[in-house]
Amino acid sequence: MRYITFYAKGEIDMLKATKITSNKVQREHMKNKLKKTIKPINEDTFGGEYSRDLLPNLQKFATAKQLDDDLVQLRSGNKVVNSKDLTITDILVAEKTIEYWGRTVSLEQFIPKNADPEKVLIYFQGGSFYGGQIQDVHNMLKLIAEKSQVQVVNVDYHLAPESPYPNAIFDGVAVSLYFQKQLGLKKIILSGDSAGGNIGLAVNKLLGKLGYKTSIANVLLYPVVTLSDDETKALWDYDEFPIKKEQILIRNNYGKLFHQLNAVMRKYYLQNDEDPSHSLISPLHDDVKNDPNTLLIVGEFDFFRLQDEQYALGLQAHQTQVNFIQYNGMAHAFAPMVGVLPQADDAANEIAKFVKNIY
Template identity: 35%
Template sequence: MRKYDTRAIEKLQKETSIIENNGVKIILKPSPCEDRPGYLDPMELSLMEENHWAGNLGGEEPAASPPLEILLPIIRDAMGFPNYNLNTVEIHTKYEEITSCGNTVGLWRYYPRKSQQNTKRLALVFFHGGGWIGGSVYTVENFCKLIAELADAVVFNVDYSLAPEKPYPNGLNDNFYAVKHVYDHAEAYGIDPEKICVGGDSAGGNFAAAVSLKARDEGTPKIAMQVLIYPCVIMSDTHLDGYEWSENFFEFSKEQNDIIKNFLTLGRPAKDEEENPFASAYVSKKEDKLHPYVSPALAESHDGLPKTVLAGAEYDGLRVQTEFYAKQLIEAGVETTCFRYKGMTHAFIDKLGHVAQAEDLCIEIANAMKTL
């Protein structure tokens, strides 16, 4: 089920342009129904105006800044978006649990039934977003299933540990060992061990980048490609030479100025005395925030990392990090493709079936996988 005409997909696929940002060539995806610069995609805007978010609080604000432990259930319930299954073929779903990381981690996998006799399928191990403290495998399930169909692949969806109950390095270890488990059991899963990709959105993108670094450093598991969707690669209060964040990097109309500015909070560098409650729940020690497995942009070298696809939203504060990381990877000789989706905001893949851009990104990821 789609809430848009398929001509929107055609426009996203055929009417791209190339822009340059800080020496990086960015593939700019159009807003299918909005050509004016500085405006949100109309479908994105309508979803906001309808107040249609999952877990919506009905306009009620919690009383004066309660501690995170009080806010946590509210925040978790408010994450995600009710999306749609766009598959046109039968997708098999399997579930298992792994414990090699010391935690019990749920591992879902999806694959087209028609391809189950193929013993050398592509694979993608995906980590959902949610600021390290929330999110759900269920929010990204339809996204993962569509990639499984489009790429004729096995897609794994990792139900990793969340902070603050399980802080760093729990989530990282859960995801790293999930990938290692898939790699070590490639034959049993019917996948090609030379064509295993990792991916994630937001905090999940952070995990995907960190897992790729750790795998490179340890020499295993072998990762063929990383897919980083509006990833956090620099903790909000961590400074990095050469990295700059400014509202001036974003073009927005006077009419939508106040609306758009609300979406630029993520990625905005915090003042020294301020804290990012999500990041601080995951990593409380300053020295850990400087570790490249927490802030992948701080790695001494990005040499030897796998082929990379990055995707950012025009009106997402993390877009600056996304495109800066693309620059770091390109300078290290990593084959890198970077997309920017005009008019979109953070977490747009959660709206699969509502906005054409989420489906388009599935197509781009599948196409990139098929080149491996």
């Protein structure tokens, strides 16, 4: 898959205006802007439309829908993600329950042969804080473990509203400390998708506040970085998602559901009148000056992309190295679909490469 690198504002127009190929051009456009690596849909289509692989599942959004905030209904829609096992070597897969730091947490381990003895990637699956299951990311994480030669841990953290904020964060801290202190792994990398990315960031922040060793890097897949900005128009501007005319209704209706999701997530995750702009809840409003190097992956039509771009700009402003990759044609939650979407396969490769090269 070929690469084109350019910047967050005016992406389509800039592409038409000039081929960004020289280091000189890149440097001229990097000042106060987010550098992005953007991958096209395929060799024939750069972007500006949903991938044909996704479009059949998105046709239902051609008519307006309302997000149902009934928990039973929300969870009933959580089907296991369609994916395939692409590994070609023996990976030890182990399920265990740990008791550490006053928490009892179940998890899944993926341990490749000749795994780095000091490094572990700890992952939190998405699901809006109230849903999702570790099976969704099983094949993706197994593939990342094989390609990176790093142990990967899939955390089955407790879900809201039965275990509201900050329980999932405490679970993540317990797992992180278990691998650091009980098992002696010196280098942890925290990772997650969507709400799981939010939890991973909060775990890292809390580890630091409590005086423990923090992550050497973060790997974030379209993370939720704010639960407090429903009315911030700059973060919900559909004009920032240019699309072909025939797909405008799908984009708009799908986007409206995501816009409603903040309120639904707050309803179930925050049970005790917590401030939704607090740094452990909305990392977008955090002081990120001490955050580690970050890989951040999004889809072109992921409606959390704008908040993720703002978060990445904040990291960049504090000299944190940010590798921001955008997969054109993709919507939210595409990455676990390894073996089904070529973009998911490529994202797993990018994550593995990043993890392997972090020291």
